[in-house]
Amino acid sequence: MTMKLLYGAGPQDVKGYDTQRLRDAFLLSDLFADDQVNFTYTHVDRLILGGAVPVTTSLGFGSGAEIGTPYLLSAREMGIANLGGTGSIEVDGQRFTLENRDVLYVGRGARQINASSLSAERPARFYMNSVPAGADFPHRLITRREAKPLDLGDARRSNRRRLAMYIHPEVAPSCLLLMGITDLAEGSAWNTMPPHLHERRMEAYCYFDLSPEDRVIHVMGRPEETRHLIVADGEAVLSPAWSIHMGAGTGPYAFVWGMTGENQEYNDVAPVAVADLK
Structure with a gap:
């Protein structure tokens, strides 16, 4: 198991960032590697993002040595989304x-976690979000069928999409973590429209199901001074509370969204008109 550190940045800092520094601060490109468990600890609301791809062996983790606690989840909860083949x-x-x-959903207090794949030819691809938790909730599997779907957007504006809530008060309760998956409708490219801010929560996106030649152009930054990241399959983006987020893909894609902060009100957002973006 590896654990990197990211310290985040403020809107005034980002004004002077070149492309590489922006990517270093907000883009995680090394989450998924065969037979490895890779985590990144961010100082953006102390979110931990992780990836595990068990191919030829089971992968175990759970130590809290890197974060100063007996176990990784001694004072944390975690969501694990499978973006690959069947696994356990x-x-x-x-x-x-x-x-x-x-x-x-893995509740606070779990000690040892092991990940494995049913088939090495089509291994599981586990994506993880973990945040501090102040309450205990039981572990729970939320299947694709059990998630709560919301159909959003407009095909004429190329932003028709289906948002599925998994870890959410209306589906599976947690302390502070929210997690779900959004799929774009055929022919649509834009996600998360209109762009918005939520000052009381940060968010992370993991883009997946992109073909090797495609990319998502992820727009971030303050509404009056935006920046962008070019994102490939399996890469994740940190979105601090001060930053907008929206994106468009050059081909089909989906993304996992994870949130944490002061509340679990999904609609606690401040929309920003596209015409006001700079």
Whole structure:
């Protein structure tokens, strides 16, 4: 298991960033590697993002040595989304089978987690978000069928999409973590429209199901001074509370969204008109 550190940045800092520095501060491009568990600890609301791809062996993790606690989840909760083939997650001896687009909620206090794939030819691809938690909730598998779907957008504006809530008060309760998956409708390219801010929560995006030649242009920054990141399959973007977020893909794609902050009100947002962006 590896654990990198990211310290985040403020809007005044970003004004002077070149492309590489912007990518270093907000883009995670090394989450998924065969037979590895890779985590990044960010100082943006102390979110931890992780990836695990068990191909030839089971992958175990759970130590809190990197963050100064007995176990990784001694004072944290976690969401694990399977973006690949069928796999399983074992939490302290309790086994859960995750099909593609299933999500497992792991409650505070879990000690040992093991990830494995059913087939090495089509391995599981586990994407993880972990945030500090002040309450105990039971582990729970949320299947794709159990997620709550919301159909949003307008095909005429190329932003028709289906948002599926997984870890959410209306589906599976948690302390502060929200997590879900959004799919773009055929022919649509734009996500998260209109762009918006939510001062009381940060968010992370993990883009997936892109073909190797395609990219998502992820727009971030203050509304009056935007920046952009070019994002490939399996890369994740940090979106601080001060930054807008929206994006468009050169081909089909989906993304996992994860949030944490002061509340779990998904609609606690401040929309920004596209015409006001600079």
